[in-house]
Amino acid sequence: MPELPEVETVRRGLAPVLIEKTIARVVVRRPDLRFALPHAFADRLAGRRVRALTRRGKFLLAALDDGGTWLTHLGMSGCFRLGGDERALDRHDHVVMVTEDGLPLVYRDPRRFGFMDLLTAGEGDGGPRLRGLGRDPLTDGFSPAYLRALLSGRAAPIKAVLLDQRVVAGMGNIYASESLFEAGIAPTRPARSLKADEVRLLVGCIKDVLARAIAVGGATLRDHRHPSGELGCFQHEFSVYHREGLPCPRCAASEGLALRDGARIARIAQGGRSTFYCPSCQR
DNA sequence: AACAAGACCTGCATGC
């Protein structure tokens, strides 16, 4: 489900119901997520008050009143659901948290690629999972100079390098394809072959695509939704993702009815994952 | 060190 815009959407949905609230009760229905929940997870989290809810890449971080941090990664299929009947749970509802207001917050994750962890106050750097993350693309630190330095010397395709969380924290398969389309850069280009002006353009496109996706609540492909149940809308604005064989929107705009055969969206596999792009205008 | 491929787990769409 979630790349940066979807995780940010979840954060915004949870913030008003969690910040400055105490987590009264925690029920673990299944502890073996991608990684096993830490020892005594429920007991350690219950009774804690949430001071802040932030995001780092695709990680959700709840700062707790004891100085610790409750960390969640949604993996591929994780989601939070607010409210509803606490008794009407299905087999993929793995963790239930009830706030002091009596509001149930259910963590559901059919594939169990997601996980949760508790960091102690001492783990100021966020622990091993966060330590290697690159800069968040929506911060000023994610600059052309920063990205250029990380692309230099890398022979792998630019698409694969953008997915590297040490380079762009929060980038995922959809937005890597979409950002490269916006920038007019072919996903197959060796990362180190990008010129300075191409990197500058790409940085701007990454920020733009992610911001536009966040503005409409992310993309709902199968089951992403806001914690309150609303659907994201960005899938209606995809230019290339999941659009194999359809006309390239940029080529169609410039060529109209005379659209060439090569100006249709292609799908290729890179690193075992689908990449969508226009072979005609992405160079 | 960097890279590709495989592994993890479940559900769904497709085609026979």
Place this chain on the structure above:
DNA sequence: TGCATGCAGGTCTTGT
């Protein structure tokens, strides 16, 4: 209808 296959928003591990 049933069954096999392939694919899915991620990342960790293994082997080259």
